Amino acid sequence: MTRRPLDLLAALPPDEEPRQPGAYTALRFAWQRARLPGNPAPPNWFAPDGERLGQYDEKTNQVWLSTELANDPVELVRTIGHECEHARQHARGDWFNEASAAAAGDRLVLAWAQRTAALHAKAAASGTSRGPSIRLPFPGECDTDPFDPIGYLKLKTAPTPRPQYSWERNS
Ligand SMILES: [Zn+2]
Numbered sequence: 001m002t003r004r005p006l007d008l009l010a011a012l013p014p015d016e017e018p019r020q021p022g023a024y025t026a027l028r029f030a031w032q033r034a035r036l037p038g039n040p041a042p043p044n045w046f047a048p049d050g051e052r053l054g055q056y057d058e059k060t061n062q063v064w065l066s067t068e069l070a071n072d073p074v075e076l077v078r079t080i081g082h083e084c085e086h087a088r089q090h091a092r093g094d095w096f097n098e099a100s101a102a103a104a105g106d107r108l109v110l111a112w113a114q115r116t117a118a119l120h121a122k123a124a125a126s127g128t129s130r131g132p133s134i135r136l137p138f139p140g141e142c143d144t145d146p147f148d149p150i151g152y153l154k155l156k157t158a159p160t161p162r163p164q165y166s167w168e169r170n171s
Contacts (some may be wrong), residue, residue, distance in 0.1 A: 026077050027063060029115065030084040030108050036091060043080075054079035056086035063087070074109060081108025 031040040055064040069076040085104035
């Protein structure tokens, strides 16, 4: 958002951060779309300061998000797109430009909605999942499981059937 020094912002301690793992998924998605190298650091959260919803810190190459966004998924994604555009501008050595950051935020909202719809359609077509939630980057069975960044590497195994007696098979 506005280019103000970060001096007055303090990162919340980890146990006070909003439980919003979807924010990091959206941030990685935006980071890739902006063709920024590598993976972004997880976002830093700050308490609402009445001035901004997000901030890109070019010194640490990190995105900061206001906890106000935790209950507003659309504004959360819009702000992530906005700050990643600032990260892209910085990486290119450009001046920070609010108009193109705002436009990038709007574009990310659209792209994120399309991505979510595509994941839902894929999950519905597979017939094995209720569909992904915004919390989980990969379709899973249990929304209450803690976020597992390598969950998609753990193959799901079918339960081993108990041996059956012949009379059971015919019943
Ligand atoms: Zn901005």
